[in-house]
Amino acid sequence: MGRRLSDLFHSHPRLQVGGLLAGPVGWLVIGYIGSLVVILITAFWQVNALSGEVEQTFTLDNFQTLVDEPVYRSIAGRTIAIAALVTITDALLAFPIAFYMAKVASSRMKAVLVVAVLLPLWASYLVKVYAWRTILSSGGILNEFLDPFGVSGPGYGNVAVWLVMSYLWLPFMIIPIYAGLERIPDSVISASEDLGASPMTTFRRVILPLAFPAVVAGSIFTFSLTLGDYITPALVSNNQFIGNVVYNNIVNNQPLASAFVMVPVAVMIIYLLIARRLGAFEHL
Amino acid sequence: MRLSRRSQWFLRAGVGLTLAFIYIPLIVILIYAFNAGKTLEWPPDGLTLDWFQKAVENSGARDAFVTSIKAALAATAIAILLGTLASLAVSRHRFFGRETISFLVLIPIALPGIVTGIAINDTFTQVLGVDLSLFTVIVGHATFCIVLVYNNVVARLRRVSTSLEEASADLGADSWQTFRLVTFPSLRTALVAGALLAFALSFDEIIVTRFTIGAELETLPIWIYNNLFRSNQLPIINVVAVLVIVISVIPVYFANRLTREVGGAAPTARGRAPTEAEAIAVP
Numbered sequence: 220m221g222r223r224l225s226d227l228f229h230s231h232p233r234l235q236v237g238g239l240l241a242g243p244v245g246w247l248v249i250g251y252i253g254s255l256v257v258i259l260i261t262a263f264w265q266v267n268a269l270s271g272e273v274e275q276t277f278t279l280d281n282f283q284t285l286v287d288e289p290v291y292r293s294i295a296g297r298t299i300a301i302a303a304l305v306t307i308t309d310a311l312l313a314f315p316i317a318f319y320m321a322k323v324a325s326s327r328m329k330a331v332l333v334v335a336v337l338l339p340l341w342a343s344y345l346v347k348v349y350a351w352r353t354i355l356s357s358g359g360i361l362n363e364f365l366d367p368f369g370v371s372g373p374g375y376g377n378v379a380v381w382l383v384m385s386y387l388w389l390p391f392m393i394i395p396i397y398a399g400l401e402r403i404p405d406s407v408i409s410a411s412e413d414l415g416a417s418p419m420t421t422f423r424r425v426i427l428p429l430a431f432p433a434v435v436a437g438s439i440f441t442f443s444l445t446l447g448d449y450i451t452p453a454l455v456s457n458n459q460f461i462g463n464v465v466y467n468n469i470v471n472n473q474p475l476a477s478a479f480v481m482v483p484v485a486v487m488i489i490y491l492l493i494a495r496r497l498g499a500f501e502h503l
Numbered sequence: 504m505r506l507s508r509r510s511q512w513f514l515r516a517g518v519g520l521t522l523a524f525i526y527i528p529l530i531v532i533l534i535y536a537f538n539a540g541k542t543l544e545w546p547p548d549g550l551t552l553d554w555f556q557k558a559v560e561n562s563g564a565r566d567a568f569v570t571s572i573k574a575a576l577a578a579t580a581i582a583i584l585l586g587t588l589a590s591l592a593v594s595r596h597r598f599f600g601r602e603t604i605s606f607l608v609l610i611p612i613a614l615p616g617i618v619t620g621i622a623i624n625d626t627f628t629q630v631l632g633v634d635l636s637l638f639t640v641i642v643g644h645a646t647f648c649i650v651l652v653y654n655n656v657v658a659r660l661r662r663v664s665t666s667l668e669e670a671s672a673d674l675g676a677d678s679w680q681t682f683r684l685v686t687f688p689s690l691r692t693a694l695v696a697g698a699l700l701a702f703a704l705s706f707d708e709i710i711v712t713r714f715t716i717g718a719e720l721e722t723l724p725i726w727i728y729n730n731l732f733r734s735n736q737l738p739i740i741n742v743v744a745v746l747v748i749v750i751s752v753i754p755v756y757f758a759n760r761l762t763r764e765v766g767g768a769a770p771t772a773r774g775r776a777p778t779e780a781e782a783i784a785v786p
């Protein structure tokens with residue numbers, strides 16, 4: 220029987236492809252993409268104010284609420300603004316080290332640095348947030364160090380969220396930029412130098428334009444991860460982010476939560492379309 | 504690139520500062536695990552190993568640890584199966600929509616975590632009427648772990664020439680024999696690497712997990728989260744935090760070793776030796 224099946228697959232490659240893909244594509248398309256469609260549909264349902272039951276009838280009320288309530292508008296604005304700030308911060312922090320790794324360091328040093336940057340990426344996300352919670356706490360290490368200078372740390376709040384998220388997602392920015400810079404042939408840089416360009420000019424006119432799609436590729440991660448995070452805001456601030464509203468409503472008002480999650484989805488779709496136009500997908 | 508001494512010096516300083524920024528919080532948490540005091544005041548009151556003992560004896564943390572291991576093992580098993588099947592289809596066959604498969608496996612991890620979380624939550628509770636449990640956690644984790652196995656195996660298959668598989672077929676082996684005796688042995692380390700990464704990712708995941716876990720259950724990260732605001736638990740959390748880091752970093756380290764040995768020997772199609780970055784890089 221196994222032998223016959225094997226022969227069948229061998230003589231019908233299409234059947235073989237089908238057999239290979241049925242599981243993974245079924246899981247991801249029916250299971251996952253299907254679930255995304257479910258939230259899209261749920262977003263147009265409503266919770267009955269009296270009974271608390273979900274009514275499966277089409278309504279735009281959830282979206283109306285999100286637009287009308289100033290609190291939701293400011294939460295969405297805050298989340299997107301911090302995502303943008305984190306992305307810019309990470310790009311600025313990542314570029315020098317990525318450049319050093321790709322173009323300056325010896326191959327031995329390069330290997331060490333790649334691991335040094337990547338390993339912490341895998342060291343528990345929650346523990347890293349927790350580490351920052353201890354560092355930023357009122358009697359914590361940051362204030363202890365800043366105290367002699369007569370200043371104090373940012374404490375918990377928006378600044379802390381920005382700082383911690385920039386920390387968390389930094390390796391996601393370093394690696395694509397490093398890989399992007401690696402791809403620039405040294406001969407292109409030499410050519411620029413031989414033609415008399417100063418290092419600054421070479422950087423600005425040659426390296427930066429060629430590396431830009433890689434920066435955009437990294438920014439997809441920093442932006443998306445910030446939009447989707449609700450643990451960091453809960454641990455180092457008292458402010459609500461989109462994720463907090465979504466999480467807090469999953470039990471009592473799933474339709475509203477589903478509608479609100481459409482905001483990061485829409486933002487990410489637009490972001491991905493722009494990123495693709497800028498050539499970032501080659502660098503993912 | 505030719506750089507002046509001064510710019511080289513600035514660049515090195517920048518690299519040093521960035522590495523310090525990356526590592527200081529991890530070192531701080533490591534020190535706190537040995538903190539004799541019960542608060543987060545800096546500097547620690549003294550050093551002790553007592554909390555390690557207390558953490559091991561803590562039944563809540565122990566149960567959560569077991570739950571995390573179960574979830575990670577099951578999610579990894581599903582990810583290996585689905586990731587390998589998809590990568591074999593993409594690497595060894597041509598078919599309509601082939602390019603979209605790489606994108607499809609990437610979406611669950613590329614979309615914001617809350618999206619994946621609520622999507623799975625919604626489908627189970629609203630549509631299927633299934634109560635959240637360990638099973639729903641595993642489904643969620645497996646979904647975003649597929650890409651880790653897939654990427655590693657696709658990268659390996661790209662490097663392994665198809666001529667061996669063709670020779671095997673010419674010599675009369677059927678597809679299953681060829682897979683078992685020729686393809687699989689060359690994939691083994693890539694599979695293990697992908698599995699280790701999937702395990703590590705599942706083990707410390709919290710964003711999607713909180714949307715998909717049953718009310719009575721706790722994974723280790725969720726146990727940490729639920730106890731964070733109880734100040735008498737802080738010393739134990741510090742210890743558990745270090746354990747979580749160690750348990751997620753060790754597999755990644757080995758995954759990296761496994762793919763480097765093979766990678767160093769064979770240049771890729773692009774003509775350069777693959778860097779370690781490919782093994783443990785951002786999916």
